[in-house]
Amino acid sequence: MTTPASPADTYAAVGEFHDLFMDEAWGRLVPTLARAFGALDAEATVLDSGAGSGVGTRRLAGATRASVIAVEPSVTMRSALLARVVGVPALTDRVSVIAGAAPAVLRQLGSLVDGALDGFVCAHVLGHLGEADRAATLAALAGGLAPGGRGVITLPPPSDAGPGAPGPDDGWEILEERVIGRHRYVSRRAVDGATGRMVSTYEMWEGERLVRGQEERSGWSLPPLEEFIRELDRAGLAVEEVIAGAAIVRRR
Ligand SMILES: C[S@@+](CC[C@H](N)C(=O)[O-])C[C@H]1O[C@@H](n2cnc3c(N)ncnc32)[C@H](O)[C@@H]1O
Numbered sequence: 001m002t003t004p005a006s007p008a009d010t011y012a013a014v015g016e017f018h019d020l021f022m023d024e025a026w027g028r029l030v031p032t033l034a035r036a037f038g039a040l041d042a043e044a045t046v047l048d049s050g051a052g053s054g055v056g057t058r059r060l061a062g063a064t065r066a067s068v069i070a071v072e073p074s075v076t077m078r079s080a081l082l083a084r085v086v087g088v089p090a091l092t093d094r095v096s097v098i099a100g101a102a103p104a105v106l107r108q109l110g111s112l113v114d115g116a117l118d119g120f121v122c123a124h125v126l127g128h129l130g131e132a133d134r135a136a137t138l139a140a141l142a143g144g145l146a147p148g149g150r151g152v153i154t155l156p157p158p159s160d161a162g163p164g165a166p167g168p169d170d171g172w173e174i175l176e177e178r179v180i181g182r183h184r185y186v187s188r189r190a191v192d193g194a195t196g197r198m199v200s201t202y203e204m205w206e207g208e209r210l211v212r213g214q215e216e217r218s219g220w221s222l223p224p225l226e227e228f229i230r231e232l233d234r235a236g237l238a239v240e241e242v243i244a245g246a247a248i249v250r251r252r
Contacts, residue, residue, distance in 0.1 A: 010128070014216045015053065015076035017202040020178045021187045022055045028244040029123065029152070030059050035241075036150045036248045037064035037119050044118035045069060047109075049102055049141065050125030053080035057095060058088075060121055067094045069112055073101035103133055106140035116146035123154045123246070127198070127220040138235030142251050151237065151249045155229075156222040182206055197221045 011018065037046055037060070044066035051057045051070035061068050070085075072078045078099060085091040098105065098112060102125075109117070120141050126134050141151055175187045184205040192199050198220035203213040222228055229239060229247075237249040 009074045009076055010216070011052075011074040011076045013214050014200065014202055015074060015080070017185060017187065017214070018077070019053050019055045019080070020180070020185050021176045024176070025124065025154075026056050026059050029056065029154070029246055030063060032152055032243045032246050032248065033060055033063035033121070035243070036152050037066060040064050040066040040118050042066070045113045045115075046119035046121065047071065047113070047117050047141075047144070048121045048123075049106070049137070050122060050128075051081055051097075052077045052124075054082075054084040054095075056121065056123050057081060058084060058091065061091055061095055064119075066118060067096070069096050069098060071098045071100050071102070071105050071112075073099065073105075075099075102129070103136035103140050106137060106144065109140070109144045113144075116149065117141075117144045118146055118149045120145070120149075120151040121153075122151065126153070127156070127222045135231065135235060138232060138237060142236035145251045147251070149251065150240070152246055153232070153237075153249055154246045155242065156225050157245070158225045183211065192217075195219070195221075 040046065042065045044064070046060065046064060046066045046068050048057050048060055048068055048070040051072045054070065057068060057070045070081060072081055078097060082097050085095045085097065122137075122141065126137070129137060145151065173189055175189055177187075178185045186203045186205065187200065188203075189198055189200045191197070197217075200216045201213060204211045223231065232239060232247070232249060233252070236252050238252045239247045240250050241248045
């Protein structure tokens with residue numbers, strides 16, 4: 001049995017740096033996960049679509065008693081995800097890891113879960129998908145939800161400038177720095193003015209010496225918040241609540 005074909009592993013180059021800069025984002029999301037999924041029982045199932053390295057999957061499992069199905073296309077990220085799950089009985093009992101990319105993998109929801117989903121999480125993922133794949137993914141997630149089921153989707157910021165925004169030449173925004181041992185890791189990002197897509201760089205410094213740097217141009221792009229909410233609506237998802245940059249959604 002072979003792993004189904006998945007798109008190029010865009011995280012092969014930068015996946016190692018991913019978790020260094022996710023604490024704040026996931027710290028904000030935990031109360032939202034608890035609100036959306038905290039009442040589910042152990043018979044329920046929540047899908048984590050684009051689970052990445054599992055930095056959020058672990059928090060999701062901590063916020064609910066439901067089983068978690070974590071879907072992730074990148075072998076780099078999936079390796080970290082599986083490694084994160086394996087040593088922890090509270091996770092190995094409940095978290096299943098699937099290789100695959102949305103929307104294709106979601107068409108097989110029936111073989112992934114018994115019955116409909118009680119919830120899903122789609123966090124920091126949809127900007128990697130083009131408009132058509134995003135629409136198909138949202139529609140599949142909406143269609144897979146049981147009545148009363150809820151989803152948590154991270155939202156673009158209201159000020160998302162989109163195409164025409166300042167490009168890298170106009171200045172990089174330093175997002176965060178982390179010190180690990182003798183190294184300082186720096187994450188920066190900018191919007192490429194020509195394409196409107198996000199460019200991220202990661203650097204590892206030892207003192208004043210740049211040990212190495214890595215740029216990611218896989219492209220992250222989402223429409224402005226108002227248009228994104230319309231996309232959710234067209235896919236059959238109604239926003240129930242917006243908390244700290246994420247929407248709790250229900251099937252319309
Ligand atoms: C920024 S990471 C976020 C990971 C995780 N959700 C989190 O918030 O920590 C984006 C993840 O989306 C995954 N991804 C990209 N395209 C995808 C697709 N079509 N379907 C599912 N996941 C995808 C990437 O491989 C990567 O692991």
